[in-house]
Amino acid sequence: MHGHRSVLLLSFGALMHERATASEVDALRTLYKEMAGAHWYRKSGWLEDGTDHCTWHGVTCKHASVVGLDLTSNGVEGALPSALATLTLLRSLRLHGNSLNGTLPAQMCKSLTHLEELDLSKKNGLSGTLPPQLGMLTRLLRLDLSQNWVRGTIPSEVGRLSRLRVLKMDSNRLSGTLPAALQTIPHLSTLSFSSNWLSGTLPSTLSALTALTEFNLRNNQLSGSVPMQYENLTHLQRLQIEDNYVTKTSALKTDL
Numbered sequence: 001m002h003g004h005r006s007v008l009l010l011s012f013g014a015l016m017h018e019r020a021t022a023s024e025v026d027a028l029r030t031l032y033k034e035m036a037g038a039h040w041y042r043k044s045g046w047l048e049d050g051t052d053h054c055t056w057h058g059v060t061c062k063h064a065s066v067v068g069l070d071l072t073s074n075g076v077e078g079a080l081p082s083a084l085a086t087l088t089l090l091r092s093l094r095l096h097g098n099s100l101n102g103t104l105p106a107q108m109c110k111s112l113t114h115l116e117e118l119d120l121s122k123k124n125g126l127s128g129t130l131p132p133q134l135g136m137l138t139r140l141l142r143l144d145l146s147q148n149w150v151r152g153t154i155p156s157e158v159g160r161l162s163r164l165r166v167l168k169m170d171s172n173r174l175s176g177t178l179p180a181a182l183q184t185i186p187h188l189s190t191l192s193f194s195s196n197w198l199s200g201t202l203p204s205t206l207s208a209l210t211a212l213t214e215f216n217l218r219n220n221q222l223s224g225s226v227p228m229q230y231e232n233l234t235h236l237q238r239l240q241i242e243d244n245y246v247t248k249t250s251a252l253k254t255d256l
Contacts (some may be wrong), residue, residue, distance in 0.1 A: 002070050004173060022138055026086070027081075028046075028056065029047060031083060032046050034081045035078045036075065041073075041150070042074055044103050045124070049231050053066070057071075066090060067090060067092070069090060069092070069093050069094070069095075070081065070092065072094050072097055073096070074098060075098065075099070076098035078100070078101060078102070078136065079100070082097075082102065082105065082108075084105070084108050085110070088112065088114065091114070091115060092116060092117040094119045099125060100120060100125055102132060103126065103129070104134070105131075106232060109134050109136050112158070115140055116139050118140060119142065119144045121145060122146065124147065124148050126145065128152075130154065132155045134143055134155060135161065137161065138160055138161060138162065140161050141164060141165050142165060142166040143161070143166065145169045146192075147171045150172040152175065153174070153175060154176065154178070154193075158179065159185065160184075162185060163189060164185050164187070164188055167185070167192070168190065168192040171196075174193065175196070175197040175199065176199065177201075180205050183208040186210075186211065188211060189211050189235075191206075191214070191216070192217075193220070194216045196220050198220040199220070201224035202224060202225075207232045207233060209233065210232060211235050212236050213236060215233070216240040218241060218242045218244070220243075220244050223244070224244060224247075224248060
């Protein structure tokens with residue numbers, strides 16, 4: 001009886017895995033069709049009969065589940081399809097250097113909770129505001145949304161990304177102040193928001209980010225002075241705040 005139950009459980013597990021794999025393949029097919037796959041520069045294997053999806057260009061799998069998708073500078077066009085949310089075990093999504101548009105989907109942020117790297121940077125065209133659900137990607141180590149058209153304020157929920165090492169959102173249209181919640185990301189080594197419309201003063205609380213080596217806020221509308229507390233950022237190689245309205249009062253090595 002026990003052996004029969006084990007066989008049933010194994011069969012059920014295999015069926016569930018097969019269904020999950022099929023849904024992932026469907027998601028990849030949707031991505032290809034909705035994002036100009038026929039015109040991609042590199043597309044070996046995609047939608048070819050009899051090919052394993054794990055062998056398709058840019059796809060990385062573990063135990064037949066998609067854990068990585070790298071279509072860097074590949075002629076990918078359009079909005080991120082909702083089907084991406086099906087790839088729930090995805091750890092790395094790299095689509096930088098393409099022609100993306102639309103917004104960063106909230107549902108994708110809610111579903112891809114295994115993501116460790118999200119790179120949608122380099123001359124893409126994402127717009128709209130950042131969804132608060134971005135804070136649900138709690139396993140992220142690297143987030144790069146640079147060189148898009150994202151506007152609005154930086155949601156305080158980014159403070160939930162406690163494992164983050166790199167946060168880059170240069171060359172967008174972000175406005176408002178730097179959220180105090182940034183101080184709760186203890187391992188952050190790169191924080192870069194250059195060429196936006198950020199205003200207000202530099203929060204002294206960011207001196208808690210003692211792992212920072214790069215801090216780039218140049219070309220914004222920041223004002224006030226550099227907090228003396230920033231001298232505690234002993235690993236910081238340089239604070240880049242030129243092209244703002246900030247005055248230097250600290251001994252910290254600073255570009256003004």
